[in-house]
Amino acid sequence: MTATSDEHLIFAGTSDLAGLVRGKGFPARDLDDRRATGVGYTASNIMLSAFGPIYKTPFGTTGDLMLVPDPAAGGPVPGEDNQTHMLMPGDIRHEDGSAWSCCPRHFLRRGLDALEQEFGLRMLSVFEQEFTYTGVADRPASSYAFDLFRRSGRFGPALMGALRAAGIEPDSFIAEAGDRQFEVTVCPRLGLASADETVLLREIVRGCAASLGHRASFTPINSPDGIGNGTHIHFSFRDLSGQPVTYDPNGPFGLSPQAAAFAAGIVRHMPAMTALTAPSVASYYRLRPSKWAPTRADIALADRGASLRVCPTFSTDPDVIARRANLEFRVVDAAASPYIALGCLVHAGLEGLRHGLVLPAAGSGDAPPLPSSLAEALSLMAADPAPRAWMGQTMFDAYTMLKTSEIEVLSGLSEDEICRRYAEVY
Incomplete structure (x- = not known):
């Protein structure tokens, strides 16, 4: 039997009206083509609710759009099973390349x-x-405490490293005021890059937590x-x-x-x-x-x-x-x-x-x-x-x-x- 190797994938996504990153994956070797044609998207996809279903939509089943990844906005996101996933935020466009009126970006x-x-x-x-990190137990007097910071173990260092790997410059990682609550800050960016990096950052936080068998919730x-x-x-x-x-x-x-x-x-x-x-x-x-x-x-x-x-x-x-x-x-x-x-x-x-x-x-x-x-x-x-x-x-x-x-x-x-x-x- 011939051995096979995993193929690298890219996820083209948008942070949609529900604030969740949704889109489609494609083989990395197809990136040049996808920069022109994107991945398929329909108008009603923007009506996906926070909880999953499309409860109502003004768009129905008609109309085709494309979600076009922006390589300059993308970066690697860690995940389960030591996997790293490439996430590329992008723009929702009409078939002629013009911007769709409901594109958040x-x-x-x-x-x-x-x-x-x-x-x-x-x-x-x-x-x-x-955000809240499930990898630590809640204890009294943990607000801003070194105790909570210390008990987070590998999470903070892994997060800082993953941000740098994605081209994002970390600023701080702190234990916050709430139960099992932390805060991460990065360095400011001009224009659109600030929001692009925030889309990546949230997924990197979630991915680092998942790689350690836990969850980060925003x-x-x-x-x-x-x-x-x-x-x-x-x-x-x-x-x-x-x-x-x-x-x-x-x-x-x-x-x-x-x-x-x-x-x-x-x-x-x-x-x-x-x-x-x-x-x-x-x-x-x-x-x-x-x-x-x-x-x-x-x-x-x-x-x-x-x-x-x-x-x-x-x-x-x-x-x-x-x-x-x-x-x-x-x-x-x-x-x-x-x-x-x-x-x-x-x-x-x-x-x-x-x-x-x-x-x-x-x-x-x-x-x-x-x-x-x-x-x-x-x-x-x-x-x-x-x-x-x-x-x-x-x-x-x-x-x-x-x-x-x-x-x-x-x-x-x-x-x-x-x-x-x-x-x-x-």
């Missing part, structure tokens, strides 16, 4: 292109990722009384020559005119865009008082309870301050596609820049509350014309249908049961 790209073309700005950003919250897994987005700006343009010591909150107007757009549209950045029913169990999570559409200096935080730079050197100055958006979790979450910030910020919006004064105390449920968030999104304009009518309607059906499926379950459903998925 293109949603972000459109905003970034407008930011550069209209205002000469590029966004530098990074996602902080919190579920928004494990129990309604617990501490949530947030996904905070740090961002700043560079001009077209690469110079930082976020800081101005004389501006509101120490922000430049461009950064202040951008932030004002986010604050203005935050209650509506929460439907896109905190997009699960369980997300709203995290956004409650006394959970160190945001509850109002506000901005503040160095306040970890604010929705939009102006971060400290830990320096007195003006040049260093200018390079390090950044804002942190905290109304996000990993039920959101990185492309949609970051895209929301860009599109909302563009609204602020285009209309010269002004930030509320520090300590004004009149910030509106964030929605308390996904249903309320969807209603606020429908009442604000901006998200519909950002997404386009087709994507807006598809997303609203997807999330409405998710609410309906969970109707009648207790909060504990709902948390368990999401924990099985994310």
Whole structure:
């Protein structure tokens, strides 16, 4: 019998409207062809729910699209049985190569292109990722503790190595505040690369845990009384020559005119865009008082309870301050596609820049509350014309249908049961 060897495969995927990576695999030797023809995709695939089935779809069974992998965005992901899998995020396109209106990656790209073309700005950003790791036992007093860090064993070193192997530069790995909770951060990237790396990072975290016989979960919250897994987005700006343009010591909150107007757009549209950045029913169990999570559409200096935080730079050197100055958006979790979450910030910020919006004064105390449920968030999104304009009518309607059906499926379950459903998925 002739011995056979395994053939290398590539998985072309998108982080879809449910925030899950879905797509198809193909032989690596076919990559050149697949860069042109992609893998087959149908419009209703974007309606795959967080729990698997397509509950409703506006697209039916008709129409063919292609999911085209981007080699520059790809990287190796570890997994079970010492296997490594090549994941390549990509774009959903029509047969003629034009972008499909519901492609999450293109949603972000459109905003970034407008930011550069209209205002000469590029966004530098990074996602902080919190997650729960099952490879350690929960013990009292584990929050931020060396004890929890130590007991994670090979997981942290394996994760750092796998990130580097994928071309992602690690920044930190820490034990967090929740039960068996950790956080991983990496170095910021310009433009689309930040979201691409976040798609890879989440799968690398899951893959490293699986390779050790355990699981990593990015579920928004494990129990309604617990501490949530947030996904905070740090961002700043560079001009077209690469110079930082976020800081101005004389501006509101120490922000430049461009950064202040951008932030004002986010604050203005935050209650509506929460439907896109905190997009699960369980997300709203995290956004409650006394959970160190945001509850109002506000901005503040160095306040970890604010929705939009102006971060400290830990320096007195003006040049260093200018390079390090950044804002942190905290109304996000990993039920959101990185492309949609970051895209929301860009599109909302563009609204602020285009209309010269002004930030509320520090300590004004009149910030509106964030929605308390996904249903309320969807209603606020429908009442604000901006998200519909950002997404386009087709994507807006598809997303609203997807999330409405998710609410309906969970109707009648207790909060504990709902948390368990999401924990099985994310």
